[in-house]
Amino acid sequence: MQREQGGRMFEAVDPRADFPAMEESILRFWKERDIFGKTLRTNEGGPIFRFYEGPPTANGRPHPGHVLTRVIKDLFPRYKTMCGFHVPRKAGWDTHGLPVEIEVEKELGLEKKDDILRYGVEPFVRKCMDSVFRYTAEWERLTERIAFWLDLGDAYVTYHKSYVESVWWAIAELWKKGLLYRGHKVVPWCPRCGTALSSHEVGLGYREVEDPSIYVGFRSAEDPRTYYLAWTTTPWTLISNAALTVDPEVDYVYARVGDERLVMAEARVGPVMGKMKFQVEGRVRGRELLGRSYEPLYPYARTDRKAYFIIAGDFVTLDSGTGIVHTAPAFGADDYRVGRENGLPVIQLVDPAGRFTPEVAPWAGRFCKDCDGEIIRDLQRRKLLLRRETVRHEYPHCWRCDGPLLYYARDSWFLATTKVIGRIIGNNRLIRWRPEHIRDGRFGNFLETNVDWALSRERYWGTPLPVWMCERCGDWEAIASMDDLRSRPGARGFDVFEKAREKEPDLSPHLAIHKPYIDAVTYDCQRCGGRSSRVTEVIDCWFDSGAMPFAQWGYPHVPGSREKFEACFPADFIAEAIDQTRGWFYSLLAISTMVFDKAEMPHPFRNCIVLGHVLNSEGEKLSKSKRNYTEPSELIARVGADALRWYFYSSNQPWTSTRFDDRAVAEAQREYIVKLWNVYSFFAIYARIDGFDPSEGAGQVRCFLSSEFAGARGYRPARERSLLDRWIISETNLAVRELRRALDDFDCYGAARVLLELCDSLSNWYVRRSRARFWKGEKDADKYDAYWTLYESLLTMVRMTAPFTPFLAEEMYRNLARSPWPSSVPESVHMCTFPEADESAIDEALSREMALVREIVRLGRAARTAAKLKVRQPLRLAEIVLANPADRETVRKHMALIADELNVKEIRYNDDIVPTQHASYAIRPNFKAIGPKHGALVPKIKAALEKADARAAYGEMARTGRLILDLPEKVELSPSEVEVVVEAREGYAASDSRRAVVVLDTGLDEDLIEEGLAREIVNRVNSLRSEMDLSYDARIRLTISGSDRVVSVCNRFADYIKGETLAVSLSTGPVPQGVATSEADLGGESAILCVSRA
């Protein structure tokens, strides 16, 4: 790199940075130099940090919640890369399933499942495949723009042939283990989509709706004037009623109304009958009702089996209803179970599309739920209805098409997760969840109530269920790959796809393993010689995503996949939002546990951060349709991606659902990014003015170690530098230690706090206290110390913040590190190693001392504010009363700093515990120490110490090492068990904390007033300089005219004023013509100031 003139090593830094533009230029830099690719390769062969990307469905636009997920995912791989790990980061896309089909149906205007058949499965599936990448470009753009480094070029795609075959392999494995079975079960069913949903999908669609709530009488077959009263919110299921269920241990009564008797649980009589007139005529135990029969409500069902009688069940509740439960085995899980136990028929008079079958004469062909009203009116007409109301309750809806679900008995394919649930739970126990309560709370509970995984979907666009079944004998098996299929005897039908491809060479080869082509493949049944063909179903797309640990590599079929899989299993880290508890987290865990008999746990992931939902400023869920949030891209264009990233890391723990708005992001940016930038720009301004060049005299610098800087010009080891320098160096190293600890613990919020604090120390104490060292004229050792200290701190800070704010870090690194060492240091900050704490540079005692110094200064400022004395006005004296004599040394050591910061001439502090006119002492118990030891005596000790003379008590302790109290029990306290505190007395310019009181002498004499005046003059002149837009190092000529006093001050403090204003001359005569002048009011004195460029 060519040096600029004047030995200016560093580029100028605009104090008002345009972050979005800066980021765009960094993006170009990364791309041109393939920095991400290089970081991926640098640690190849080293230890691996394993990260799994949960595949997003790219058929919608990303919103701020996705940004949260993605920046959390990015942080740890970046950090681990800098720590020397190889971190493969394969991207992935979830491409199958209902979400995709629904989008395509909408686009094609298809309303029902039949419409798809009319449109044609082949073109439909092809449409689906085309649509899955509709928003991929947008996702990729966002991913890149927020600097989520993910290997997008090598993404896994769930519809790819290798992926599907891997999923097939897993299913075949499960089949071999006896975990795949076909069952007739009541499943949550979407009549519009015409498919079953898994329990985790049902969880996605609960909505509050209004349903009828009716009480229906079933007339006894034995006594036509007795009615069994049942309650339901789904009148349409009454047509398929097969039995009534009671609790055998509950008391039932006969309630006479007119000349009819209603049977219901005794406990429900009140709520059910309400104000109706009735008489209780008898009581009977539920057990005694069993077996009694009643007349069916409707005659449409034909069945050979015995039905329409009373059975026992364990699910009868007395919280609602009548204690007698209408039972329709086809439409409820409990109903189905007791139906089976009692040999009941499964009466199913609703077809898969939710329409009544032709037998149901009055309502045949109509959507069942739409007939509720007419059924109710019919019952009313037949005087079988006691009452009708409506009820608002949560009812499951299809998570994609939004239609109401039915519980529906259906043949489906299941995975017997319940058989291995013990192992799944054991595996879960060993996973480190953040927050921890997920493990035994939400996720653990979910596992406890596990039901078998309803795997099959009667749909089109998905991984085909690899089950081939003989048409003749019904024997079936699961196929593990296309090769496996080809090797079956008499296999044929592959030509259907091949022919389609001949006609259309562009046809994706991945379609060969999808419907409808794969359905053409058949082979000979090995058992009976019949023909085996594939069952029609596809599988739940959650199985796809849960199979990614191996399917992303095409394991085990693809050559080399075994090595890759083994190297990257299990994951060290994953992160997704809380809604994935029942989604990806579950499918990953269940599949891994079922497929791999690994003794070594946990797998397939060790650490999981569960993210909270991002809400908008009103606390509402982000909703695409409501547009109730700012698009991430818009926000990034305004404030930059680093700001957004930093907001998500630093605002709160990532698992708390939090309100998010644009203003908060800007705040986060000011708090950290702008502050750090200001420190950086401060450094650059002065380094340029002074021509500070860290490479001058330095040897080979690669890792920014002090040993590498040793020979550089002006470089001295930290121990030879000032207290302040040593302090910030110590703070920096402490921060490195803390930051590593937090990040190793997956605690990004804690990590962000460490950075914030260091940034604040740097900006608001180190730079603030060091300013004068940078702008003084001579380039002495102290000035070099200041440069080197700030420079080294910034270099460390830049590497520490790199995983969090990668753009900011890169920009600063480019200037701070690459300018001086264009070839020896890594070309990107992201290729650097993460800083290591230099334990020898850590001085915790100094940290504590400086904390006290800052506390004293704060007290002094508060005292000034209270006395209305601006800092510009020097004061004679500040008295510091310290509670702890051990602190005296600290004050002595840092006296100059305190005096300067408070602008006082002299600091005095006490050398004994003597109450003064300003402050009093008290001695207090250290509760933490004495509590466990003295228990109930604590209040007495507290009272005794309150009365005690602090000085005497302290003296005794100093002499004897203990303090004996007579309560009258003798209690002995050691020095660590008490604490001396100090308090300001009323009426002085004083301010107190527990450890110190600072008192200001507010008296002003002529000397102090004149000095204050001199500072006023400096202040006004420098304001003028900035109004005139003078550069930082421009020299001026200064002319001041004013009162005798002003002139006298100018003469007395001429050197000071000239030094502070960079004036080459100061005259006190009349003001020359034609130059900038300003009339100033200097607190009572007026003057005319005239500044001209020298």
Added chain:
RNA sequence: GGGCUAGUAGCUCAGUUGGUCAGAGCGCGUCCCUGAUAAGGACGAGGUCGGUGGUUCGAAUCCACCUGGGCCCA
């Protein structure tokens, strides 16, 4: 109805195994600084830590109940 989670300043959130004036940022008020300058900083006001009861020498923190919220499920 069950489970989980949170209820802390006007707002967004911290608060380490219970330890004695309750923390930050923003906002607000009053100022300071003006050589980081359309930035930076200080000081201050503001909270009976949702309510009640309990355990304890001591509770924002532990327990019980109540109350309104969110999420998940039945």
